[in-house]
């Protein structure tokens with residue numbers, strides 16, 4: 001059995017982050033997963049032979065970069081993000097989505113990680129007129145400049161999945177896209193299950209792309225997720 005690959009994840013209590021945490025720990029490739037969270041994670045439902053997990057809890061995640069974020073030669077994954085409503089305004093959202101994300105990625109690089117995977121968003125651009133797309137584009141530009149050996153940026157469309165809190169606009173679009181999906185409409189470029197983002201991350205963590213910078217759109221994330229193999233040794237469906 002190959003040695004477990006060290007991988008640090010932030011955002012593991014969220015929709016895509018928890019999906020990634022679960023897929024990493026059930027992957028046929030062994031991972032030593034460290035999750036940095038501000039509240040404790042539930043124990044994983046499935047743990048592959050050779051894989052391990054550690055949950056480091058920081059009530060204020062801004063304290064995490066003061067300690068070790070990632071292992072030398074390891075992987076750093078960010079599924080961290082918030083909403084304007086949850087953060088309490090645009091400036092506070094920017095503090096998390098941009099500053100905290102950039103600070104953690106920089107520290108991971110300093111610690112010696114050589115691979116970064118970032119969950120960004122479709123339509124990201126540092127010059128966008130939309131603050132959300134601009135914030136995501138700004139983070140992308142910053143992490144690309146850090147010089148990781150591999151840098152993968154995922155740009156999902158609308159995320160589908162169950163949340164503990166109600167987000168009315170997202171919920172409305174989820175209902176529309178969910179309905180279109182059930183009648184076979186081609187929505188693969190517009191929306192994605194959070195679980196597929198998690199599977200894509202776990203597949204790419206075990207199989208780094210050759211290019212230094214790789215950007216995947218919604219359809220490419222779905223296609224990559226289908227390559228993921230869990231510890232039942234079957235290709236995911």
Ligand SMILES: NC(=O)c1ccc[n+]([C@@H]2O[C@H](COP(=O)([O-])OP(=O)(O)OC[C@H]3O[C@@H](n4cnc5c(N)ncnc54)[C@H](OP(=O)(O)O)[C@@H]3O)[C@@H](O)[C@H]2O)c1
Nearest residue numbers: 011012013014015016017061080081082120121157158159
């Ligand atoms: N919603 C969409 O349709 C959509 C589409 C495309 C891209 N995206 C982007 O994709 C990324 C992942 O989305 P998601 O829906 O999986 O995110 P999510 O479910 O909202 O989870 C976000 C994660 O970030 C953590 N977080 C938020 N604020 C924090 C803070 N102040 N301090 C510490 N941790 C904090 C959360 O921790 P707690 O659990 O403790 O809050 C959670 O683990 C985000 O960057 C999002 O903007 C979203």
